[in-house]
Each structure stands twice: as C-alpha cells, then as structure tokens.
Amino acid sequence: MGLEFENTDVLIEEQKMTDKQKSNKKELTAWEIVSISRHPKRPVLQDYLSLIVDNFVELHGDRYFSDDKAMIGGFAEIGDQKVMLIGHNKGKNTNEHIARNFGMAKPDGYRKALRLMKLAERFKIPIVTIIDTPGAFPGLEAEERGQAEAIAKNLTEMASLEVPVICVVIGEGGSGGALGIGVGDKVLMLSNAIYSVISPEGCASILWRDAAFAPDAAEAMNITAKALLKHGVIDEIIEEPEEGAHSDYKAIAESVKKAIVKNIKPLKKLSVEELIQHRFEKFSGMGKFSINQSATSR
Amino acid sequence: MAWYSETTTVKKNSKKELWVKCKKCQSHIYNTEWQENHNVCPNCNYHDSITSYERINLIFDENTFVELFDNISPADSLNFVDLKGSYKDKYEANIKKTGISESVVTGHGKINGIPAVIAVMDFRFLGGSLGSGTGEKILQAANYAYDNNLPYIVFSASGGARMQEGALSLMQMAKTCAGVARLNKKNIPYISVLTNPTTGGVSASYAMVGDLNIAEPGALIAFAGRRVIEQTIGEKLPDDFQTAEYLLEHGFIDSIVNRKDMKAYLSNILSFYSNKSN
C-alpha cells in the first residue's frame, strides 16, 4: 500500500466542456465533475469575497513562521452574520496561482487557520471555512515544519471548538489538506465540487498502476457531492447553475450565501455542550464497517 | 454485548527459515536470534515490523491483555473494484492471512502493573491502512479510556488512509482526532508511538497529536511521499529525510526509544501521571 498522497499533481488546464455535456441534462460522470471542479474559470474564494462578503478584515500570519497566502482568513460579514471566514484561495491567474501556491497550504497556513479559529472561539464568533485545494503542499519545507502535525492539530482542536463551524467545499476537497479546515457542524458542498481521500490521478497511479485510469478511480472513490451526501460525509448540496458555477458567478455566490446564513442560525441556538456533543457524534458516526460478519451502516 | 474476548493467544512467527536477511544492512542473522530480538537487527538496530500481538506481548504484563472491539472488521461500502479485483476480496484475504479482522488490535492491560488502554496497528493488514473499521476501533478504544479514566497508548504503523473507502477513510482522521480531543479535555494521558512506517493520513491525525510522540529508531514518518516531494522540488532529498531522527531534530517527537526499552519507558512515563505523592 503506497502513500495516499502520491501524485497529487495539479492539473489546472483548460477543460473544455463538450457540447454534449452542455446540452444534455443527463447525470454527469464523476470524471466530468472533476473537470468542472477544476475549471479554470471556476469561482474561487476571492470571488465569493467580492460577491457575498461585506466588510472583510483580512488577518495575516501564523505567528510562528510566515503568512501563507494559500490560506486566507479574517473577520467577515455574510448577510446578517458576522463570522470568522477562513479558506484556501487558489488565485485567478497564473501569477496569482503561483503566489498562492495553487491553494496548497503549508503548515503555516493550517496554523494561521487555527489561530483565527481560536480567536473566534474566544469572542463567540461563528466560523465559516471555504475548502478549495488540490491538497496540502507536498514540499520539503512543509514536511520540515510539520505538515502532518499542523493538520492533525487542527482536526483535534476543531473537534472541540465552542462556536458553530460551517464548512463549504466550493471546488476541490483534496484529502487531508481539505479536512485540515473541514471539521464542521455542517459541511456543505457545491454540486460540482469534489471531496476525496486522494486525487483520482494519485489513486489510479497506485491501484491501477497508471494515472490514465483517473476517471475509473474518480468513479470508484465516490468523490461527488451526491455520493458523499449518501454516505453521510456531507450534510447538504448547494446546487450550481446547470453549466457549472463558472457560468454564473452571481447565482452561485447568492446560493452559497443563503446556505451559510441558513445553517449558522440554528447552530447559534445550541449550548456549547450540545454543539460539541453533536459534532463529536457526527464525526464518530463517519464510516462503514462490519460487526460480526454482518455489514452495518451507521 | 460481547465486547470482550478471552486473553488473546499470541501468534508466533512459525517460519522455519534458518536465516533472516536484514532489509537495511543486508546482514544474515539467525532466525532464532532475530526473533529473540523482536525483529530488530542485532547488527544495525534496524527495527523491522512486528505483528500487533507480538507488540502487545512486549508491552503488557503476562496474561493481562484483554482484547476489545475485535468484532469490528471492514465493509466494502463503495463496492470498490480496481484492476486487481474487489476491495472485499482483498480484505477478506487479509483477514485470512493475518488472523486479525482489521488493521489495528485494541484492548486493555497492565504495563508493569499500571493499567492502560492500547491500540496497536498491524502493517500486515492492508499496509496498516486507516479504514472505517480501523478508525472505529481507535475511537472506541479512546472512548473506553475516557470512560474508565485510563491512559491511552496508540502504536501506529500505516501507509495512510485506505483509498478503497474513499472519503469515508479520510473522515476517520477527523473521527479519531475527535476521540483524542475528548481525552485532552478530561486530562487523560494520550501517548502516540510512531513505528515504521507512519505516513499520510495517519501521520496527519491521531499519530501526531500525542501528549507525547515517541518513535522507534529509523521509523519513516511522513505526510507526503518522498517521490512526490522530489518531483515537486526537482531535487533529491537527504537520506535521513522523514526519519524518526529527522523529526526529533525538527521538534515533532519527544524521544526515540528502542523496542526492547519501550515497556520500561512507557511505564516510567505513566508513573509520573499517576504520581499521588505529596
């Protein structure tokens, strides 16, 4: 069994939708959805910032090493909600992609995210995280500074945050790099976003011995919003315009805003104990296994 | 509910080959010497894998181990099929091959008289990968420690998350860490022991958030694979990159402990936690 993070290649290339996909309402394949989730014109966090966030006060730095531009965060107003907004930001053109490392955060990014979450917790501010990354950055300095520790720490700390946490997967939910800001009371996902333990290319290169089998791996791993809702990994799907989020920025941004506001409100009514207990039970219930030979789902 | 089983019968390596070749220094060692040394090379101190039950025997006092949650095994909830066949066939073959039902064995026992809950991963079972059953057992064992106010020790040996369970395996990272978070809140000791290898999703979850992170010598401990990083940065990495020694140097583990000393080390640590002197 290989490392599951092998070959998380960033394949941001022009993905042209075929006419057939455009005109046909038939269900998209997992691989077609992968293409849409990586569409070069797909709205990224900074698009949502300008479309649905008022009064964004960006806060920088992890206080240990650097300010990771792949992960941004700060105070934000979304509708009538004042929140701490944290998320991966891929950038919108080649220069920005490079500056923001294609949304692949280093430990510094995860530590910045945690710093802001703990700040929000102290002042009872709900947290909204926006997930859009091919994966955590696989580089020498990331390993050196403890990529694994940074993500693991976030998973542990997020489990007991005393404020509501809403996570929205807007594009690519790449493995531990996504989950590192993904432990929420409600996990929402755009209808053409993906969320996966490893990239389809990475899975194919290990289990099929050839990255060209990525479409098969994408199908097999159940990485689409629809499949993940069925398996209890996410709570709600935010429907995109028919041709994908990139075809109508305003429409998808409005839907995202509505979904965030709608989901925060009931969570704010819960006591801290209830909130943490519900979150613990939610993640305790993840996964399917067998007990005494008979398959169970819970 | 039958959570308990009788004290587990320990499966000994029954191979009768006279010599073992060390994977690191290539020396040939007498099999009996190799086994008496618990799969550690007497020549170069290479710590080879050992089975969960061998590990448990090394750590717990004789006849104190009670296995828990051994009724949990994998499920093929995605009907996953790759080129080599179905996930279901694969794990069923692994259950037959190893005699254990998931990639981790859980239970409680005593370490030099001090009670503790333990989870020991077994690399033979699907590369020690983190599946839903693995995550469930690690969480249940954490909950057992929580309910009974017992220290929790996890020995990791894993290639990472189990791809054949898709995002369900990814979620085990959050699930197990949620268990650790509860231990933290209740001030229950949690010690993580990282053995060769501890990589990917296991390193990025419960294995790296011990109150203490202890490692065996030479263990590979990594988030991303060496090959991927070399591709990313376009250069060769140093030989000791991602070893236990490298992580110690960079501040991510507390100590490197030889296998033969692990029991005494752990019981010494636990004695500080249970110190009730004035």
Ligand SMILES: [Zn+2]
């Ligand atoms: Zn040797």
